Structures are given as structure tokens and as C-alpha cells.
Amino acid sequence: MSGHAAKPFRLAALMLVMMQTTLLLAAEQPEYPTDQQSGLIMAPGWQLVAGQCTGCHSARFITSQSGDRETWESMIRWMQKTQGLWQLPAEVETTILDYLADNYPPGKPSRRANLPVYLLPN
Numbered sequence: 001m002s003g004h005a006a007k008p009f010r011l012a013a014l015m016l017v018m019m020q021t022t023l024l025l026a027a028e029q030p031e032y033p034t035d036q037q038s039g040l041i042m043a044p045g046w047q048l049v050a051g052q053c054t055g056c057h058s059a060r061f062i063t064s065q066s067g068d069r070e071t072w073e074s075m076i077r078w079m080q081k082t083q084g085l086w087q088l089p090a091e092v093e094t095t096i097l098d099y100l101a102d103n104y105p106p107g108k109p110s111r112r113a114n115l116p117v118y119l120l121p122n
């Protein structure tokens, strides 16, 4: 008997979650067009990212990732330590991190969840 009593409540909870998801998706409508060539969102700073971040690999590495500012910063540190990425001037790095954290935040649909930095190859 107990299992049946809980059902309507569970249904209501499920509907709430679905409504929230719809609202979240509506709020994430893209404000900026996407660059046809690189696939980058053309928000402020994108040209800097295109210039600094697509010399070694395609911008798809970026557009398929997501993370908060710290996650993006640790990816940059990892590339600097192990992949030959150069030092970025402070204000360039700030613009790039602002752009990445704003446009590719955690939870945006992406290819897969982030690998934590400690799982990346050294």
C-alpha cells in the first residue's frame, strides 16, 4: 500500500523538474551567432580565443568542453605545463577565461563530462 500512496507525489516532482529544465533551456537560447569556420560562439573575446587557441588543435576541443573558470584555467595550466602552450599576457588570459567561463559553462550539453585535470595525461 505504501508504494501506491507515493506515486502522485513523485509524478508532481517529476513535472516540476521537467518544467525547470524547460525554463533553463529557454534561458540558454544563444545570444550570439556561431562562427561558421571555427564553431566558436561569437561573444566578446572570441577572436582572441580563435587566435590563441586554435593553432595546435581545432576549436572543437573547446566547443565540446565545458567548465567553470577554475576548470578552464586548469586546462590552460595543463597545456602550458605539458603541451607547449605559451604564457599568455595577463589581460589576454583574463579575456579568454571570461569568454570560456561565460560561453562554455558547466552543464552545457557537450560531448561528455569534463575529465578532471588530475585524470589528464601529463
Ligand code: HEC
Pocket (backbone or CB within 6 Å): 049, 052, 053, 054, 055, 056, 057, 061, 062, 065, 075, 076, 079, 083, 084, 085, 086, 096, 100, 115, 120
Ligand atoms: C601549443 C599548442 C596548444 C595551444 C596553443 C592550445 N592548446 Fe589546447 N591542447 C593542446 C594539446 C596538445 C591538447 C591535447 C590534445 C589531445 O588530447 O590529443 C590540448 C587539449 C585541449 C583541450 C581538451 C581537453 C580535454 O580533456 O578534452 C581543450 C579544451 C583545450 N586544449 C583548450 C585550449 C584553449 C582554451 C586554448 C587557448 C588558451 C588552447 N587549448 C591552446 C595544445 C594546445
